[in-house]
Amino acid sequence: MWKFLLLLAAVGTLPAASVGEQVYLTTFDNWYFWKIRATGPMTNANVKVTCESAGMRYPCYYSGADRCTFFWASDCITFHHHVGCSTLWALSSELCGHTDGYGSQCQPLDDTFVCIPGWVAVSDDSAYGVDYDTHTWGLHGADYNNMYALCAVPTCGRSPCAHGTCSDDAVGYTCSCENGWTGRDCDQDMDECASSPCAQGTCTDEVGSYTCSCENGWTGLNCDQNIDECASSPCTHGTCTDGVGTYICSCENGWTGLNCDQNIDECASSPCTHGICTDGVGSYTCSCENGWTGLNCDQDIDECASSPCTHGTCTDRVGSYTCSCENGWTGTNCDQEIDECASSPCAHGTCTDTIGSYTCSCENGWTGLNCDQNIDECASSPCTHGTCTDGVASYTCSCENGWTGLNCDQDIDECASSPCLLGGTCLDHVNGYSCVCPKDTTGKNCETVPFAGECYQFSPTAAAHPDAARACRAQDGHLVDVTDQQQQTFLADKIAASTGVSTWLAVKTTVIFFSNGAPFSAPLQWSSSEPAEPCDLCVLLDSRDSFLAKTAPCTEQHNYVCQDDLKPCGQNICQNGGICTSCFNDSAAFCDCPAGFDGKTCEIDIDECASDPCQNGGSCHDDINSYTCICPTGYQGDHCESDMDWCSQVTCPLGFVCQDFTFYFLCAHPTPITRGVKYKCNSASCPDGMYCTQEGVASFSCKPE
Known part of the structure; x- marks a missing residue:
């Protein structure tokens, strides 16, 4: 509709x-x-x-x-x-x-x-x-x-519906079409064949219906039913398969023909090669001649069929066979294994027999098919800083100086023993070290220091008292003599800050002498544990008793301090006028630097400008132990701290008044109208180093060039 x-x-x-x-x-x-x-x-x-x-x-x-x-x-x-x-x-x-x-x-x-x-x-x-x-x-x-x-x-009054019933409404009309017609006005014949209803046939359209003309083998209203040609059971000895307009017979074994009604003679092809054929239904039977077997009597009886060769290849003969053995096997039937380890082929290892071969499990340090090649453990260059010597299953590294460890890959820390004394800082190097010594301390181990006009050298090692005395004399010095409390305190402080161990003094024997042979009479402070009259003993500063003096057998091993006078250096190493003093045969030297210089050899010129002493933008020029401030225009003083008073230093022309502007000054007539004549700059208008600029009828300025 x-x-x-x-x-x-x-x-x-x-x-x-x-x-x-x-x-x-x-x-x-x-x-x-x-x-x-x-x-x-x-x-x-x-x-x-x-x-x-x-x-x-x-x-x-x-x-x-x-x-x-x-x-x-x-x-x-x-x-x-x-x-x-x-x-x-x-x-x-x-x-x-x-x-x-x-x-x-x-x-x-x-x-x-x-x-x-x-x-x-x-x-x-x-x-x-x-x-x-x-x-x-x-x-x-x-x-x-x-x-x-x-x-x-x-409207419907004009009968717009050709094959249908018309109904008016407020805005148009509606057509209800008769069966077989369509379209807005029911004027189009409906094609019932448009949906292709005939599955296996030709469609003819009619008004409100259609007719199918079926193809061969098909039937039904829509030609969709296949005619069963097998319904009459046409296949005598076979199975019928229906087709379209036909059928096919699949015959049972031994039968042939369109309808499977003809017996096949299987002996017609003479299938029995070495025997007599007997025909059956769908089969035949061969009676073989002697020596032959098989369905068609065409197979020679195979003596190899039982696989008599266990590990080999069988070759059939007439009434017999031969075996060709695989590698590693022997015997008539190849069932006996050959032992390849019987000859002991593994020089440094254990032999394991396998089929046709063997394997060697080598001892540690050996390789090769027969374990007869020594493994070179040095081939990988395991010794990082040393020479490698190959052994059996091992190697040995001979390390270069300064290196240790199994593979010579560990740098020996020469600073580990804390060789730098008296507050020195140790720097580790390969096969060595160096000490950065505090000011007024010198020596390879920062062991030498001056005090009160004397030179003191602290030993890093221990020795018996006689050996210590000889060591000091070998350097043109002597074991330290403690002559006052200030000296003892100095020594105690230095020992505590370095080795921290008990240290020999020069004092010894029942009658105590100084190193020069004079009788001992100094106010030495003794430990309370000492007897009232000391025996034939030597004296040390005891680390266990705040470095107070204590006697001990002279054969004990203790650190010691050598003492020597400070003398002028044999060769002056001090720069910039520094005074050089040395001790212990010039092995230790000290520089007393003049004012303005610093450093071990007075090599550093102290920069007095480092503190920025110049004010108001002044620039500082460093001198020896002094400095000079170069002031900008308008400032003066040692540190450019004062504003320059221009008007107190210059004279303006008669009748002009001076005005100070810090960086320059101005001369102006107080009554420019009455002056009448315009001022002209000349060479006398400004001081040297300043130039004149006319600023009006009766004024001029002087500014730095």
Whole structure:
């Protein structure tokens, strides 16, 4: 069933946009009249397209009734109205009750255009239009855009349904089609063959039905049932397979023919090569001659069939066989294994016998197929800093000086023994070390230091008292003599800061002497544990008793301190006027630097400008033990700390007043108007190093060049 819906349906192809606004006008002579908003110029062609796009038809300027066909064409609708031929007159009469202005004075028809074939007054296919606002008719549609097209839809009174029943509604009609018909107006024969209902046949369309002409082998209303040709059991000794219009027989063994009704003679091909053939149904039997076997008596009896060669290849003979053994096996049937280890092939390893071969498990340090090659453990160069000596399953590294470890890859830390004394810092090197000594301390191990005009050398090793005394004398010195408490405190502090162990003094024997042989009479502070009259013992500073003096057997091993006088250096190593003193045969030297210099050899010029002493942007020039500030213009003083008073140092011309501006000064006459004559700069206007600039009628400035 098709329903003609004016507001929803669209018929045909609209080349422009979709259907525009639709306005229902009126109904008469079984036609619904509408005006529809068009897109583009109001030509006859556009009016037609607009109506067809809305699923409607269109009227012409005349009705097409009797004697009203002048401005009409056969594709336009035909209607009758009592007012005459004009479509716009008829609509104006129905809508507004009059025909004044050819419809231009009827408001519902405002901006409405109607198709007008044969309008000779124009050549641009213009439709005919009316305008209510100006009461103008005969508008050329080609000059107007987007106005209304006049369209129409028939009612059921015009019997639009060719093969169906028509039903009117408010905006159109609906056709309920008879069986076999379709389309909006039930005017299209429905093709029942369109769905291809005939599976194996040809379809013939009829009104409301169809007929199938089946292909060979098919039957049924839709030719979809295969005819079973096997239903009559045509295969006598076989199985029937139905085909399309035919059948196929699959015969049982021994039978042939179209219907499997002929016995096959299996002996006809003489299958028994060395024997007599007996035919059966679907088979035959061979009676073999002597020495032959097999279904067709074509196989020589194989003595190798029982696989007599256990590990070899069997060759069949007439009534016998021979074995060709695999590698590693022997015997008639190749069932005896050959022992490859019997010859002891592994020189330094254990032999394992395998089939046709052997393997050697080598002892540690040996390799090769027969374990007869010594592995060179030195081949990988394992000794990082040393020489490698190969052994059996091992190697030995002879390390270079300064290196240790299994592979000579560990740097010996020469600082581990803390060789630097008296606060020195140890720096480890490869096969050595160096000490960074504090100020006024020298020696390879920072062991020598001056104090109160004397030179002291602290030993890093221990010795018996006599050996210690000889060691000091060998350096043109002697074991230290403690002559006052200040010296003892100095020694105790230095020992505590370095070795921290008990240390020999020069004092010894029952009658105590100094190193020069003079009797001991110094106020030496003794430990409370000492006897009132010491025996023949030597004296040390005891580390366990705050480095107080204590006697001990002279054979004990203790560290010691050598003492020597400070003397002028044999060769002056001090720079920049430093005074050089040395001790212990010039093995230790000290520099007393003049003011302004520093460093071990007075090599460092102290930068007195480092503290930025110059103020107000002054630049500092470093001198020896002094500095000089170069002040910017306008400042003075040792540190550029004072503002320069220009006016106290210069004299302006008579009658002029000086004004100080820090970096320059200005001379100005207090009454420039009364002066009369303009001041001119000259060579005497400013001090040397400044230039004159006229600043007005009666003033000038002096600024640094």
